[in-house]
Each structure stands twice: as structure tokens, then as C-alpha cells.
Amino acid sequence: MNDIKDLFEDLPEPPESPTRHPALDETPALMALLARWVERGWLRALDRALAAFLHREVPEAPAPLLLAAALASHQLGRGHVCLDLAATLEAPDLALSLPPEGDDLSDPPPLPSEVLDGLTLADWEQALANPSLVANAAPGSTPLVHAPGPHGPRLYLRRYWQYEQEIRRHISARLGTSDEACRRKLQLTTGAARRPDTATAPKTLATALDALFPTTTELDWQKTACALAARSPFAVITGGPGTGKTTTVVKLLALLQAMALGRPDTASARALRIRLAAPTGKAAARLNESIAGQVKQLSLAELAGAVGQQGVDISTLRDSIPTEVTTLHRLLGSRPDTRHFRHHAGNPLALDALVIDEASMVDIEMMAAVLTALPARARLILLGDKDQLASVEAGAVLGDLCQRAEGGHYSAETADWLEAVTGTPIPAQYRDTDGQPLDQAIAMLRVSHRFDAQSGIGRLAEAVNRPLPDKRLAREKRRAVREVFGAEGKARYRDLARLPLSDAEDSGLDRLVVEGNPAGFSQRGQGRTDRRGDPVAPPLGYRHYLEMLRSKRPDESTFGESEARQPFDAWARAVLQAHGQFQLLCALRKGPWGIEGLNPRIGRALRRAGLLQASDLELEQGWFEGRPVLVTRNDYGLGLMNGDIGITLAVPDSRNAAQQPGRTLLRVAFPASDGSGSIKWVLPSRLQAVETVFAMTVHKSQGSEFTHTALLLPDAPNPILTRELVYTGITRARHWLTLVETGRGMLDEAVTREVAPSVRMSVVPSDTLFL
Numbered sequence: 001m002n003d004i005k006d007l008f009e010d011l012p013e014p015p016e017s018p019t020r021h022p023a024l025d026e027t028p029a030l031m032a033l034l035a036r037w038v039e040r041g042w043l044r045a046l047d048r049a050l051a052a053f054l055h056r057e058v059p060e061a062p063a064p065l066l067l068a069a070a071l072a073s074h075q076l077g078r079g080h081v082c083l084d085l086a087a088t089l090e091a092p093d094l095a096l097s098l099p100p101e102g103d104d105l106s107d108p109p110p111l112p113s114e115v116l117d118g119l120t121l122a123d124w125e126q127a128l129a130n131p132s133l134v135a136n137a138a139p140g141s142t143p144l145v146h147a148p149g150p151h152g153p154r155l156y157l158r159r160y161w162q163y164e165q166e167i168r169r170h171i172s173a174r175l176g177t178s179d180e181a182c183r184r185k186l187q188l189t190t191g192a193a194r195r196p197d198t199a200t201a202p203k204t205l206a207t208a209l210d211a212l213f214p215t216t217t218e219l220d221w222q223k224t225a226c227a228l229a230a231r232s233p234f235a236v237i238t239g240g241p242g243t244g245k246t247t248t249v250v251k252l253l254a255l256l257q258a259m260a261l262g263r264p265d266t267a268s269a270r271a272l273r274i275r276l277a278a279p280t281g282k283a284a285a286r287l288n289e290s291i292a293g294q295v296k297q298l299s300l301a302e303l304a305g306a307v308g309q310q311g312v313d314i315s316t317l318r319d320s321i322p323t324e325v326t327t328l329h330r331l332l333g334s335r336p337d338t339r340h341f342r343h344h345a346g347n348p349l350a351l352d353a354l355v356i357d358e359a360s361m362v363d364i365e366m367m368a369a370v371l372t373a374l375p376a377r378a379r380l381i382l383l384g385d386k387d388q389l390a391s392v393e394a395g396a397v398l399g400d401l402c403q404r405a406e407g408g409h410y411s412a413e414t415a416d417w418l419e420a421v422t423g424t425p426i427p428a429q430y431r432d433t434d435g436q437p438l439d440q441a442i443a444m445l446r447v448s449h450r451f452d453a454q455s456g457i458g459r460l461a462e463a464v465n466r467p468l469p470d471k472r473l474a475r476e477k478r479r480a481v482r483e484v485f486g487a488e489g490k491a492r493y494r495d496l497a498r499l500p501l502s503d504a505e506d507s508g509l510d511r512l513v514v515e516g517n518p519a520g521f522s523q524r525g526q527g528r529t530d531r532r533g534d535p536v537a538p539p540l541g542y543r544h545y546l547e548m549l550r551s552k553r554p555d556e557s558t559f560g561e562s563e564a565r566q567p568f569d570a571w572a573r574a575v576l577q578a579h580g581q582f583q584l585l586c587a588l589r590k591g592p593w594g595i596e597g598l599n600p601r602i603g604r605a606l607r608r609a610g611l612l613q614a615s616d617l618e619l620e621q622g623w624f625e626g627r628p629v630l631v632t633r634n635d636y637g638l639g640l641m642n643g644d645i646g647i648t649l650a651v652p653d654s655r656n657a658a659q660q661p662g663r664t665l666l667r668v669a670f671p672a673s674d675g676s677g678s679i680k681w682v683l684p685s686r687l688q689a690v691e692t693v694f695a696m697t698v699h700k701s702q703g704s705e706f707t708h709t710a711l712l713l714p715d716a717p718n719p720i721l722t723r724e725l726v727y728t729g730i731t732r733a734r735h736w737l738t739l740v741e742t743g744r745g746m747l748d749e750a751v752t753r754e755v756a757p758s759v760r761m762s763v764v765p766s767d768t769l770f771l
């Protein structure tokens with residue numbers, strides 16, 4: 001029995017000698033089964049609709065083909081780009097969303113394991129041999145593509161197969177490894193193929209790197225990453241929170257610009273056109289904030305003197321380093337009502353280098369769009385944390401590219417070159433005579449500069465993130481995680497608190513969301529300093545922003561156009577900034593411990609504390625002043641992006657000012673996604689897809705950071721609760737983390753469960769070998 005079957009108590013015992021399920025042979029039986037799965041929330045209506053459409057188009061299509069199509073479509077909704085046929089036959093119940101949140105687990109329809117019981121891989125592949133609907137890994141117009149994968153055959157919806165091909169083709173081209181070259185290389189196993197190098201002489205590069213990084217005798221991963229990225233037209237810098245991805249990329253940009261401005265041929269010496277982008281407005285704003293400060297602080301005198309014959313002008317160099325961060329949608333030029341962008345292969349972006357931060361959130365469709373719109377000569381640098389949850393959309397591109405990042409796998413050629421330019425030898429454990437071309441373009445930063453040995457958040461993140469290659473080590477991992485909290489749940493670290501709740505009405509939750517539960521932290525969170533010795537304010541709850549809302553409200557009686565709005569903009573900025581001090585995160589959407597139960601529950605607690613005025617109905621589904629909202633779908637018309645957070649504020653109603661002075665109107669204040677600090681005021685009625693965000697799912701929190709983060713774990717096991725989810729939740733905390741537990745053992749349970757065996761994409765150039 002696998003885990004999922006165990007969850008369904010009412011499941012009838014399968015017959016002793018299984019007979020083939022009718023859904024495998026009769027299309028009406030299959031459609032009826034798919035309808036039951038949809039009704040139950042096991043399958044999306046969209047997935048069934050695809051099977052029905054294919055059946056209408058080609059009535060003779062066999063049922064196993066239609067079933068495979070529905071399941072392949074379903075994988076997209078779960079983040080996977082295709083259906084791995086062999087893996088599905090091995091563990092069929094993982095192919096559906098089982099059990100969906102809120103399922104009462106009674107009277108279940110037949111599980112996929114029952115249905116697929118009589119089907120062999122050969123039979124299934126035979127059923128897919130239908131040229132009207134399925135093509136074999138080749139360009140064409142069939143809706144489905146049957147292609148080999150690293151672990152067996154796969155079925156793709158054509159669009160996703162094409163995205164994968166595009167990504168691999170563009171990355172291979174940048175690495176100088178066409179599919180052909182790659183295939184030849186592995187046949188000969190001759191070590192890494194040579195990639196096109198930048199023209200910079202190692203000596204100049206070494207001097208420039210020395211000007212940017214402090215001298216050490218130990219391996220400096222930031223310097224190594226900077227060197228590797230300067231050499232390759234495609235580079236990935238991965239690392240956990242605070243490992244210095246931004247710091248490294250700022251130095252890299254300075255290096256690239258210094259090299260460009262200092263070119264010996266003065267006619268070609270010009271600054272590169274570099275753009276910085278992030279997948280969401282929130283992530284863009286966060287990078288914007290940190291990058292501008294870092295560029296200002298960068299000491300450039302030595303670097304400016306190290307390049308060119310007479311060196312380069314320092315202020316020209318500083319001005320050439322971009323600080324403005326945009327969203328990928330804006331960069332590519334999104335157009336309302338279409339998934340096509342203004343920039344594409346026929347109208348490429350006018351730039352020489354593109355840096356994408358928070359690249360773990362970029363899905364396969366967006367990555368393909370970016371690569372297609374990027375001129376062939378432009379560099380691409382991806383930054384991100386490979387261990388974070390991937391995008392909710394299909395495709396974990398960064399995670400897949402970084403599968404081997406931990407081990408380095410630098411070829412002798414790369415390792416020798418790195419030693420020459422950084423002055424430090426690469427230890428044997430990171431060398432690999434069989435290093436792949438992609439390995440040579442990836443660097444992993446390994447030292448957190450945000451969390452030191454005194455930081456429980458850092459220790460906890462590290463313990464949770466530890467991979468579990470062998471289930472037998474689960475107990476040890478759980479112990480390591482528990483040890484961070486110390487005996488009897490009393491946190492050993494000043495930045496960690498544990499809050500057990502008995503039920504959804506437990507007043508401990510009120511204390512947390514209203515005040516931040518400082519009593520849960522040692523010394524009530526008083527007297528802490530950060531690594532630089534600067535004081536850290538004690539943990540806060542939502543009272544902080546709601547009081548800011550009240551105390552900073554402008555006296556102005558009119559809410560006019562731009563100039564007149566300034567006091568209101570300043571007010572909104574202060575409230576939004578205060579709101580970022582605390583956020584409750586949870587894993588689920590449904591039930592008392594999901595956002596649907598928690599949002600009104602928290603609203604009531606804030607109302608009891610006198611901080612909100614709203615009826616129960618308004619708290620459930622209406623608008624009220626103080627309501628924080630999360631945008632859940634890009635709205636190009638309004639310029640709002642999925643993930644943007646706004647706060648509802650009451651402003652003077654200028655439309656009826658003469659007749660009804662003092663009358664107010666609710667508007668939602670959003671920070672402009674260009675990081676300019678300006679405020680966008682939107683009428684609630686214009687917001688099509690928003691939800692209250694007193695509680696936010698961990699999935700939606702990616703790319704954000706909160707001074708105090710509370711992570712609430714549900715009270716029952718759920719497949720959604722994985723180590724990646726807990727790691728992502730923990731690492732949203734900047735200074736304070738409260739772990740809210742609503743049932744025993746859920747942390748243990750979560751940290752030893754990995755994201756459902758992911759269907760690795762074939763975006764990695766060396767995967768071409770199996771084609």
C-alpha cells in the first residue's frame with residue numbers, strides 16, 4: 001500500500017485477481033471516471049475537457065491515450081511539464097492531486113492505481129501511436145508529443161515540449177554546446193567541451209577581481225561565482241538567503257562594465273546595455289531596494305584603475321551600473337489579452353546582458369519567452385535559491401539547471417582557470433574530470449552573511465533543507481531540526497519562537513497576529529542587535545500597520561491629482577512599509593488552517609482589538625479600511641502583477657466634495673512595481689483578482705521577505721507539506737520567525753517529505769543525450 005491509499009479508510013479491498021478496468025477499454029467509461037475525479041477535485045475540469053476534445057476530434061483514439069492526455073494536462077497544474085509514463089505506472093496515485101484540500105476522504109472514486117492496474121508500459125505506448133494526435137519528439141502540429149526522457153518515455157502537451165526544446169537550444173548555444181557537440185563529447189568522454197570565452201585576459205581579470213573582493217587564502221565562492229559568470233554568456237548564481245547573490249551580481253556588473261569601458265580599442269569602448277529583472281513586482285521592488293544601496297557603497301577606485309590603459313572614469317563606471325529593476329512581463333512587453341509579448345525572436349530586446357533575480361519563480365513558459373527574445377550575443381545571468389519551491393506554474397527551470405550545483409563538477413580546465421584568476425585553488429571535491437559544460441557556468445554561494453551561528457532562522461533553514469537521500473536517515477534529520485528548538489519546545493535561539501495552538505479559536509493566535517507574540521521570544525525580543533551591531537526592533541504583529549494607518553492619516557480634505565496626493569502617498573508608503581513587518585504564512589488554502597479559514601478569523605481578532613471596523617460579512621467577502629490584499633492574477637490594464645500587495649485606505653471622496661464634505665471613499669494603495677516609491681491608487685471595484693492576505697500561502701510568499709514571519713503548519717498530514725515548502729516559509733523571515741503548530745509531529749512529517757517526485761525537465765543541455 002502506498003501513502004495515499006492509506007489515507008482513504010473506506011476504500012474497498014481490490015479484488016484478488018484484478019480485471020482490467022473498463023475505463024481502459026471503453027471511452028464512455030473513461031469519461032464517466034474522469035467526471036467523478038473532477039467532481040471530487042482530484043482532476044481539473046480543464047484536464048477532462050482536453051480528453052473530451054481529443055475524443056471529439058479523433059473518435060477512434062483509444063481510452064489509454066485520452067487518459068494519458070488528461071493526466072499530462074493535470075501535471076501542468078501541479079508544476080510538472082509532462083507525464084512520465086513509467087513513473088506513473090510505478091506510483092499511479094501520485095498522478096492526481098490526492099487528496100485535495102478539504103476532501104473528507106469518504107466514498108472515494110477508483111484510484112488511478114486501480115484503473116492502471118491492467119496496463120503495461122508497452123500497451124500504453126502502443127495506444128499513443130496515433131499520428132493524428134501524437135507525434136514522436138518532432139516538430140509538427142499534433143496536440144501531444146511522445147518523447148523519451150532520462151528515465152523513460154514521456155507525454156507532453158506540444159506547447160510545453162516546444163518550450164523545453166527552446167530553452168535547451170538557447171542555453172546550449174550560449175554554452176557553446178550544440179546538441180551535436182554535446183552528444184559527441186559524451187561518446188568520447190573527453191571532459192568538458194570548451195565554451196566561447198570572453199576576450200578578457202586572465203591577468204586583467206585577476207587584477208579586476210582582486211580590486212572587487214577582499215584578499216583571502218580560503219576559497220571565496222562569491223569571487224568564484226563572479227569569475228565564472230564573467231567568462232560565460234550564460235551563468236547561474238544560486239545560494240540560500242543572505243549568501244550574497246545581490247552583492248556578487250553588483251560586483252559582476254561593475255566588472256563587466258569596467259571591462260567594456262576599458263576596452264583597448266576606444267572606438268568599441270562603451271558601456272554595456274544591462275537590464276535587471278525579476279518575475280514579480282514584489283521581487284523586483286526588493287532587489288531594487290538592495291541593489292541601489294549596494295551600488296552606492298561599491299568602492300570602484302581600484303577597479304577603475306585596473307582596466308584599460310589609463311583606467312576608466314569612476315563616475316562613468318558607477319553610472320553605468322544599472323539599479324532599476326523591472327518585472328519580466330514589463331521587460332518583454334506584455335500585451336493585454338494575449339500570452340504573446342512585444343519582444344520575441346523577430347523583435348529582440350535591445351540589450352547586452354540580462355540579470356534575472358528570484359529565477360526559481362520563473363516557469364518554463366516565461367523562461368522560453370525570455371530566451372527567445374534575448375539577442376544571441378547577450379549574456380544571461382540567473383540568480384536564485386535552487387532549494388526554494390518552484391513556480392506554481394509548470395517547470396522548475398532553476399532547480400533543474402542546478403541539480404549538480406552542490407558538487408561543483410568543475411573540469412580541470414575550469415578549475416585551473418579559476419585558480420589563475422581568483423588566486424585560490426579549487427578543492428578536489430569540487431573538481432570532476434567529467435564535468436558537463438553546464439556545470440562550468442554554475443556557482444553556488446555557501447556562506448550566509450545574514451544569518452550567523454547565533455541565528456536560529458539560519459540553523460533551522462539549514463537543518464530543514466538538508467537533503468534526505470535515504471529514508472533511513474529521516475529520524476536523524478528530525479532530531480537535527482528539533483534540536484534547533486531546544487528541549488521542550490523552548491527555543492534556543494533568540495530569533496525563534498514556537499507557538500502551539502489547541503484549536504482555531506486559541507487566543508494564542510490573537511496574541512500573535514495582533515501583537516507579534518513577543519512573549520514567545522526570549523527577553524520578549526528586546527535588546528537584540530544584528531550582525532553589524534545595529535539594534536533589531538522586537539517582533540511586531542498587524543497592530544503596527546493598523547496603528548500607522550490611524551496615526552499618520554493626512555489632514556488634507558481633498559484627494560486630488562499627483563501634487564495634491566503627496567501627503568496621501570507618504571501615508572500609504574508608511575502603512576505599506578509597516579505592513580511588511582509581519583506576515584502570517586500557511587500551507588493550505590482550505591479549512592480552518594488554510595487562508596480561507598484564517599483570513600476572517602484574523603480579521604475578527606483585529607476587530608476585537610479595536611483595530612478594524614468591519615462586519616462579519618465584510619470580513620468574509622467585502623471591503624473595509626485596513627484590508628490587505630494580494631493580487632492573484634496579472635492585470636496589465638492596471639499595471640498590477642500577481643503577488644503585488646496593496647492596503648485598502650479611506651481617502652476623501654473628491655467626486656462629491658462640495659455636496660458631502662468629509663465623505664470618504666475606499667481605494668487600494670499599491671507600491672509601483674518599478675521600485676520608484678510612487679503609489680498606485682486603485683478603486684476596489686476595478687480589482688478583478690485579489691484576496692485578503694492576513695494569511696498568505698507559502699507559495700505566494702516567494703520573492704517576499706518579512707521582518708517577522710509566522711509559519712503555520714496544519715494539524716494533519718498533507719502532501720503539500722514538504723521540506724521545500726517549510727524551507728521557503730522559514731527563509732521569508734528576516735529577523736524573527738514564529739513556528740505555529742496546530743497538531744503534533746507536523747514539522748517532523750513535513751521536513752522528511754520532498755516535493756512529489758518531480759518530472760525533471762529536459763532543459764539541461766546534457767539531457768540531449770537521450771534524444
Ligand SMILES: Nc1ncnc2c1ncn2[C@@H]1O[C@H](COP(=O)(O)OP(=O)(O)OP(=O)(O)O)[C@@H](O)[C@H]1O
Binds near residue numbers: 222247
Ligand atoms: N562577503 C561578504 N562579507 C560580509 N557581508 C556580506 C558579504 N556578502 C554579502 N554580505 C552582506 O550580507 C547581506 C546579504 O547579502 P545579499 O543581499 O547580497 O544576499 P542575497 O543572497 O542576495 O540575499 P537574498 O536572499 O535576500 O536574496 C547584506 O547585508 C550584505 O551586505
